[in-house]
Amino acid sequence: MNIFDYLRPATVSEAVAAASEPGSAYLAAGTNLLDLMKGGITRPRRLIDINHLPGLDRIEHLPGGGVRIGALVRNSDLAHDSDLTRRFPAVAEAILSGASAQLRNAATVGGNLLQRTRCSYFYDVASACNKREAGAGCEARGGDTRLHAVLGWSESCIATHPSDFCVPLVAFDAVVEIEGATGRREVPLESFHRLPGDAPERESVLEPGELIVSVRLPAEAAAFSAHARYLKVRERTSYAFAVVSAAAALRIEEATILEARIALGGVALKPWRTRTAEEMLAGARPDLAAFRRAAEAALADAKPSGDNAFKIELARRIVTRALVLAAAGTPERVPALPASPFAPVPGVLLHA
């Protein structure tokens, strides 16, 4: 049996020291890790339970206008923080579109960044998977690939990153604050997750033992609050991973786009920022034609990794729609079906 040690350090430095041993894994809510352990997909030799570490469960609104979100802040607490929803509405919308209410009550910010792909070949330990075992091969290639990556994939891995939360974060230049044996460092979220290349077993830039302590949103991100949306296509109305999702945010003055932010989810092994498309919109009028051109540019490099060509056209449509919705203005309240492209049936209470 996979006999593992369970440690509950009292401080961040103790945690980092403990996790420096090979085979260690941090345990926060465990909403992903415990399933992976039960399935034999990961077999950590020691679990470092960080749930009791002090100071990581705070949402700090920084003097300059940014916000620092502790790694242990629960998804629900973050999404219902009124300052956050007001200033970064697309982030709240993305969180509320993920998982279920019960999972959101448990799942943490740090864990969301580090959740593993949902590729079924990764979960099936009898299948070869380069991510699970370096160099083993990728049996997803040529298999059931309808929902796999269309951007940034390699012959070694065609999986996607499943996070909703990370998609607006990457659009807003979020920064990951990391504590390691040699002290603290910061990494832009955009370069935090690694594309598969020929080493898909390395999923992020974290070194052994390094711990995400917080995620910081810069003050500039709040400038988009009037025109920021997250839109998620899923195959049922709630409790489903994105087929394709998009965060779109605009700064508009006098009917002209000053600045645009666009990121895609469900299309690559990382949240996918599309700077070319953003730049095309700067100075443009916020109209459908411009949005369609931007969507075209956003997917210019996309290619199917299997039976998933439809995701490319779908992603174009969703980028366009997200931009249209963003241009129309952030709704006063997060919709009853967060991130859903359609409004709920009037008068019907929904429990997403």
Add this chain to the structure above:
Amino acid sequence: MDDLAPGYPSNILDEDRQGVLGRPLDRVDGPLKVAGKAIYAYEYAGQGKAAYGFIVGAAVATGRILAIDTAETSRLPGVVLIMTHPNVPTHRAYVTSGELPSGQPPYGVGRPFLADGRVRYHGEPVALVVAESFEQARDAAARVKVSYEAGPKPATRVKHEAAHAYAPKDVRGFLETDSSKGDFAGAFAGAPVQIDATYDTPFQNHHALEPHASMAVWQDGAVTLYVAAQLPIDCRDVIADTLQLPPEKVRIICKFVGGGFGSKLRTEADAVLSALAARQLGRPVKIAFTRQQVVVNAAHRTESIQRVRLGAERGGRLIALAHEALEHTSTFDEFAEQTVDATRHLYAAPNRLTTHRLVRLDLPMPGDMRAPGEAIGMLATEQAMDELACAIGLDPIELRIRNEPKVHPETGKPFSTRHLVECYREGAQRFGWDRRPAQPATLRDGRWLVGYGMAASIRSNFMATSQARARLAPDGRLTVQTAMTDIGTGTYTILTQIAAECLGLPVGQVTAEIGDSDLPRSPGSGGSFGAGSSGSAVYYACMTLLDRMARAAGLNDPSLLAIKHGQVSVGGQTMPIDAFMAQYAPQGIEADGEIKPGQEMRDYSQNAYGACFAEVGVDIDSGEPRLRRMLGVFTAGRILNAKTARSQATGGLIWGLSSALHEEGLIDERYGKFMNNDLAGYHVPAHADVVDVDAVFLPEVDDKSNPLKSKGLGELGICGSGAAVANAIYNACGVRVRSYPITLDKLIFDPAFPTPD
């Protein structure tokens, strides 16, 4: 025709004296369930000694086992037994359904596991590891090293094997493989309007809330098996036959079952292997499937390709009707889903043809899933009827009414009751069917393309021999017993209501005891026959009990005794039932009852009916199809409990929605392996998808069905409802998707799909 069976006469249930039957009584077992006090199979305490088994599945789909290396596993701490084909205790050899005597269902015959070195499908049990804890067993199971000589590339899809199709001897329920009447080919060729469409339905996997689980406990050469089973008597017979024991040495306990839907009709590896291992170890053994293991160790729904041809006059009357199904069975046994059966009963047409053909796939045995036959067959035919209605510009309801038969369209038998047209009309009125856009893709609500669709429902009514016992205690408490199950359907509640109505007692004074094979024989839960069969046995037991009460009071005519609200009127005197018992039957009174299928089952075509209506929205950009509202209007004889009946019906409607939009077992064709083995990958509707679903039963009594005058309704709601959703999608966006499930990619890339504006 005057020699037709007369039906069941007027009886005490028609009098509605106690006023309990049919009422929306809350589930009598509800408080136990919400308090966590209802004990399911895996939750029985193992007397402090239970060991835990974990099944190792084959890593190839075809071939044979070369060697099993258990050296490492056997040394692991906690491991107490590793069972593989070389060391499994001798048990019965596999009996295929074709080897059984004609008419004998396969649910009660031996089921060997680990019996030989052949591999028939990916995930087939090749070893059982038993350890002191579940975690030890699971870990050790992962370390068993099995080497295989791989066989040929597995056959995994019906479409690839069509060239090898064959006609089975008969199909599920011992129905005819093919049927024909008149001259289909000639009539179709000459029909002014022709629809010739081919539909396909995917593999579906069972995912009952409670995975299959068992605990076997041996004592003195007899085994008690706590198991998630729908059919306690058949399960007992399987264990007895497999282990070569007399049936009286086997007892099945299944007081609560967390969903069956057909997946727990067959006795599966958890039950057989726990019984074998517990006997060998001399201690209780528990085995539960993980969610992923359910997919290969329980039945799955057949994949099908169905061709439907409708030839009609311009006014809509059907001249020719054909429904031909191609579907699969396994390589080692036969299950032939009766996919075209509903077509034989539903519409009039003088020239008809129905056929079933099978191909063999290297997959686990397909099997029963809610409304086998109708559930997938009507996804095809009820969409084809919509296509015909659109082709001739006729309202789909009017088309169906014009083809409503007066007698069974194949056999000419009378229907016991048939109020299908009333269901259409009532449903149309309640749903606001007159607001349906006549032309597709013409109704918009913001970014929604909105459409309406409808379909007919039909499900055959069955009965099986059933026995029950009723015992009135000296204190006036009534207990009814039968080896029936409550798989979430409400059996405890309806048996309580039937007994309370018969005996004139408040429901609080009545207890139903089920879920134990030592109780009077029952067919169990399956095929929607459970309520009618077990309820009728309870009815007869209670009637005999009343008779004995009257005799105890010295009356020769039982009608002189009447009970209401626990007050017994006898010989002009009224007394509480406990006083009656003290005076006339201080030891208590007991009576048995039995129902057998009578002449009525043969003389009449008995079916439950309904009409399903759906309103959907399809997002014009993403193509996401979503239900906006759904209604089913049904008739199913007397309704025994308005609340549990409605729950069954809405549950069926939702499963229809699920079949239309979501469910699909995905196979990796290279390996013959199901890939979406959990509920993150295998989608069923979430709460947010089920926004506004309602079901209504029109009043009906069917005196040809059984003395309760009820008909089976547990599977009715899924029949046709998925097609109503598909038809609504066509109405919304003008795309006719003939391949289920209807996912967004099948919509937005169709040339007919509206361009986003």
